[in-house]
Amino acid sequence: MYAAPTPGLDYQRLLMASPNAYAVLSRDLRIIDANPAWLALANGPPRNYIGRRFFDALPARMQESARDLRALFSRVIERGQADTLPLLHYPIPIAQGNGEGWQDRYWSVSSAPLHDDAGRVAGLLVCPIDITQHVLATEAASDLKRSNTARRASAQMARERQRFRQLMQQAPGFVAVGQGPTHVFELVNNAYYQLVGHRDIIGKPVREALPELAGQGFYELLDQVYASGQPFIGRAMPILLQTEPGAPPVERHIDFIYQPIVDEDARVTGIFVQGHDVTEAHALAMRVSHQAAHDALTGLLNRRDFERRLQHVMDGLREHDTQHSLLYLDLDQFKVVNDTCGHAAGDALLCQIADALQARVSPPHALARLGGDEFGLLLEHTGHEASRVLAEQLRETVEALEFVHGNRLFGCSASIGMVTFDRTIGGVHEVLIAADSACLLAKEKGRNRVQVHAAGDLEVLDRRREMDWVSRLREALAEGRMYVHAQRIVALAPTRTPRDRMELLVRLRDRDGTTVPPMAFIPAAERYGVMPTIDRFVIRTAFRHLAALTPDVRARTSLSVNLSATTAWWHSCGSNSRRTRSLPGKSASRSPKPLRSTTCRSPPGWCRNCEVLASGSPSTISAAACRRSATSSTCRWITSKSTAPSFATSATTGWMPPWWKPSRRWLV
Numbered sequence: 001m002y003a004a005p006t007p008g009l010d011y012q013r014l015l016m017a018s019p020n021a022y023a024v025l026s027r028d029l030r031i032i033d034a035n036p037a038w039l040a041l042a043n044g045p046p047r048n049y050i051g052r053r054f055f056d057a058l059p060a061r062m063q064e065s066a067r068d069l070r071a072l073f074s075r076v077i078e079r080g081q082a083d084t085l086p087l088l089h090y091p092i093p094i095a096q097g098n099g100e101g102w103q104d105r106y107w108s109v110s111s112a113p114l115h116d117d118a119g120r121v122a123g124l125l126v127c128p129i130d131i132t133q134h135v136l137a138t139e140a141a142s143d144l145k146r147s148n149t150a151r152r153a154s155a156q157m158a159r160e161r162q163r164f165r166q167l168m169q170q171a172p173g174f175v176a177v178g179q180g181p182t183h184v185f186e187l188v189n190n191a192y193y194q195l196v197g198h199r200d201i202i203g204k205p206v207r208e209a210l211p212e213l214a215g216q217g218f219y220e221l222l223d224q225v226y227a228s229g230q231p232f233i234g235r236a237m238p239i240l241l242q243t244e245p246g247a248p249p250v251e252r253h254i255d256f257i258y259q260p261i262v263d264e265d266a267r268v269t270g271i272f273v274q275g276h277d278v279t280e281a282h283a284l285a286m287r288v289s290h291q292a293a294h295d296a297l298t299g300l301l302n303r304r305d306f307e308r309r310l311q312h313v314m315d316g317l318r319e320h321d322t323q324h325s326l327l328y329l330d331l332d333q334f335k336v337v338n339d340t341c342g343h344a345a346g347d348a349l350l351c352q353i354a355d356a357l358q359a360r361v362s363p364p365h366a367l368a369r370l371g372g373d374e375f376g377l378l379l380e381h382t383g384h385e386a387s388r389v390l391a392e393q394l395r396e397t398v399e400a401l402e403f404v405h406g407n408r409l410f411g412c413s414a415s416i417g418m419v420t421f422d423r424t425i426g427g428v429h430e431v432l433i434a435a436d437s438a439c440l441l442a443k444e445k446g447r448n449r450v451q452v453h454a455a456g457d458l459e460v461l462d463r464r465r466e467m468d469w470v471s472r473l474r475e476a477l478a479e480g481r482m483y484v485h486a487q488r489i490v491a492l493a494p495t496r497t498p499r500d501r502m503e504l505l506v507r508l509r510d511r512d513g514t515t516v517p518p519m520a521f522i523p524a525a526e527r528y529g530v531m532p533t534i535d536r537f538v539i540r541t542a543f544r545h546l547a548a549l550t551p552d553v554r555a556r557t558s559l560s561v562n563l564s565a566t567t568a569w570w571h572s573c574g575s576n577s578r579r580t581r582s583l584p585g586k587s588a589s590r591s592p593k594p595l596r597s598t599t600c601r602s603p604p605g606w607c608r609n610c611e612v613l614a615s616g617s618p619s620t621i622s623a624a625a626c627r628r629s630a631t632s633s634t635c636r637w638i639t640s641k642s643t644a645p646s647f648a649t650s651a652t653t654g655w656m657p658p659w660w661k662p663s664r665r666w667l668v
Contacts, residue, residue, distance in 0.1 A: 024114070025124040029054045029073060032123065041092060041128070065090050072111055077121050082112040087135070090128075106135040174277070177261070178206060179270040183222050185209055186270070195252070195277060197243040212242050212249050222271060225258040229268050232258040234275075236282045253282040295369040297347055298354035306368035306376050310428050313380055317423040324380055325387035328417040328435035329357075329394065331373035332447040337403065337410055345405040353412065356397050360390075376435075384420045384452075391416050391450045399448060413448035415439055420452075469524035473508075477537060481509045484541045489560065500553075503560045506538050522564075531564040 015022055021038035023031055031049050034042075042049055042057075049057050055066050065088060072085045088109055091102040107128045114123040168175050174192035178185055182205040193199075201209035207219060216239060225232050234256050240249035256275025260268045293305035301309070313324055331353065338346040350373065357375060361367045366378040377394070379387050398414040417438030421431055434453045442451035476482045489501035508516040525531040542559050549557060 021128050023054075023126045025054055025073070025126060027077065027122055027124075029124075031057065038128075041130075069109065072109060073124060073126075076111045076113050076124055080113050080115075080121050082110065084111075085109040087131070088128075104132070105130060106132045172276070174256075174273070174275055176273040177270060178222070178273065181223075181226055182207070183226070183271060191277075192273075195243075195254075196241055197245065197247075199245075210241075212240055216240060221258060225260055225271055226268055229260045229262070231260060236278055236285075252277055252279045254278060298351055298369050300354050300358065300375070301366055301368035303368065303370045303376075306366060306370065306378065307428055307432075309366050310378055310431065313378065314421075314425075314428060314431070321423060322381050323383045323420055323422050324378065325382050325384070325418060325420045326431055326435045327377040327379065327387070327391050327394070328370075328419075328432075328439040329375040329377070329398075329414045330416075330439050330443065331398070332413040332415055332443070334373040337405070341405045341408065345403075348405070349403045349410070349412070352401060352403060353398060353414075356401060357394060360394060360397055387418055387420055388450065388452060391418050395448065395450055415442035415447050416450045417442055418450060418452045469521045470528045470530055473521055473525055473530050473534070476508055477533065481511075482534070482537060483507055483509065484538055486559075497556075499556050499558050501558045501560070503562070504538055504542055505562070506534060526564055532567045535561075535563050535567040 016035045018035060019037055021035065021041050023034040023038045026032055030051065030053050034046070034049060039046060039049070055070070058066055068085055068088055072083055075083050086108055088107045089104070090107050091104050108131050110127045110129070112125045112127075113121045114125055116122040168187075168189045171189055171191060174195050175187075175189045176185060176192045177187040184203060184205050185201045186203075188201065196210060199209065206213070206222065213219060218239070221232055221234075224230075234254065236253045236255060239252055239254055241252055242249050254275050255278050256273065259272040259274070261270040261272055263269050293301060295302045310326070317324075334346065334349070337349050350369070354367075354369065354375070357377070358367055361377065364380050365382075366380075368376045368378075370376045379390065382390075395414055395416055398412050401412045403410045403412060417435045417440070419431060419434040419438060421434075425431060425434075438451040438453035442449050445451065473482075483506075485505045485507045486502040487505055489503055491501075506518055508518075508521060510516050522531070525534055538561055542561055546554055546557065546559070
């Protein structure tokens with residue numbers, strides 16, 4: 001709905017008198033009419049515009065702006081509604097002294113449809129409004145705002161750069177920036193100056209600033225990072241640096257990274273260097289690593305690192321068919337020094353022996369203290385004969401040592417077990433067992449000797465079987481699989497007083513229920529000190545049996561018990577009094593017989609009680625002496641008042657040996 005024209009008004013005069021520019025266009029965009037204000041803006045007479053197409057009348061340089069006007073006119077014609085183009089850059093021609101020029105102008109163009117009597121769009125009314133001053137004022141304000149923003153941003157960037165420099169200077173790690181293919185120092189911090197000795201390096205290539213790096217590989221690393229664009233990370237790398245002018249280079253260890261610096265085209269322009277001086281931490285780590293792999297007393301390798309090296313050597317046998325040897329050294333009678341002079345003297349002796357052995361061993365052979373007075377020597381790529389010769393030399397070296405503590409002089413000797421192995425042997429455990437077994441056999445054969453392990457050696461196999469029996473016997477006692485067998489003793493001729501006589505024999509029931517004869521395990525029990533425990537079990541069983549009998553049956557019962565020489569020696573060594581007790585209804589009828597002298601042949605190393613006796617602790621011993629030698633397993637002493645019981649009679653009367661102390665662990 002459009003408002004009707006007001007009668008009496010001359011709209012054409014109003015249009016022509018308006019200070020705003022107006023132009024009337026036909027539907028095909030021809031200029032039908034224009035008021036003086038529009039013609040003034042066009043800067044030309046009416047004949048240059050009236051009747052021409054609107055866009056043909058525009059100068060050539062204005063055609064780019066015409067696209068926005070075409071879009072505006074098309075929308076108005078299609079929709080039949082007024083529309084506005086808020087901003088149009090449309091320069092106008094102006095006369096200048098040297099010819100025609102152009103002045104930038106900015107417009108807001110409005111366009112309204114003109115309808116015919118049928119209501120169709122017959123033309124357009126176009127009204128451009130000059131908003132140049134407003135745009136220029138807005139741009140000036142924007143420029144001012146941008147200028148202020150730029151100044152603030154510049155100040156902020158300056159503060160950030162200063163802050164970055166301060167942080168970089170205070171950084172605990174060293175930082176440097178090198179530019180170009182020659183790595184010219186552009187920036188370094190205080191930590192880097194401290195590392196290189198506060199030299200003047202800014203603006204100098206790295207080869208000129210730090211000439212001592214030549215031959216250490218750092219120049220080449222920098223060139224590689226610059227050429228490849230790939231960073232490099234170093235861990236605890238050694239470096240020789242001159243920390244003071246004229247001073248020789250000092251070795252340091254550093255963690256660092258070389259990081260390439262790239263521009264917007266991804267081209268490497270420099271290298272950023274950052275790292276830490278870890279010299280002290282590296283030294284501490286090396287000390288900890290050394291302590292973890294070495295014995296604290298002797299400085300030799302410890303057992304763990306020795307076994308690790310042995311495993312490494314055995315792994316190499318898979319690729320190389322060669323031979324290696326292992327020596328297992330055990331000092332003879334080392335306990336004498338410990339017990340006589342104290343552990344400090346024993347430690348001093350171990351250090352002296354370790355130094356003497358180490359002096360005879362050269363890399364790559366590895367000498368270790370395996371524990372206590374035991375040493376191990378791994379001979380890499382060394383065959384049987386060469387290893388045996390070296391083992392004999394080491395034995396002689398130990399034998400030649402004389403250890404002096406206070407006013408006492410001690411001789412030294414070692415038993416050595418040797419095994420030569422190749423890829424056919426099982427593993428580390430098998431090698432160590434073979435060498436240890438050979439060493440034990442060397443001790444049993446008289447000590448101070450070298451025993452070579454050979455596959456199928458009957459002596460070694462016997463010792464292994466005996467060692468296996470030790471654990472089996474203890475398990476049998478704990479599980480109640482050991483029992484006593486009574487064998488009746490019958491007189492060949494009639495006696496006045498009939499008696500029930502029996503001999504008690506120990507038996508072992510294996511896990512599968514079979515009975516193991518005593519000769520299968522007694523030698524091992526005697527050799528490795530288990531026999532006294534077995535004898536106590538037999539005697540405990542005998543007395544329990546007697547205690548369960550009625551008095552009249554007990555009176556005519558006699559039990560004979562076979563005791564090991566080890567147990568008898570232990571009793572004679574430790575007994576200093578006589579004690580008797582009576583079972584219910586029976587008093588002791590016999591006294592132990594006096595024993596004026598005795599000789600005890602003990603297994604090797606079974607001299608603990610003799611040492612106690614030799615020290616004079618038993619009050620009833622008037623004179624005692626314990627003599628030992630490295631080549632003898634006999635322990636002798638003489639006593640004037642010691643006593644020993646008659647065990648067959650004691651079992652009958654209920655006498656309890658003075659050395660008998662029931663063990664709760666083996667109580668049956």
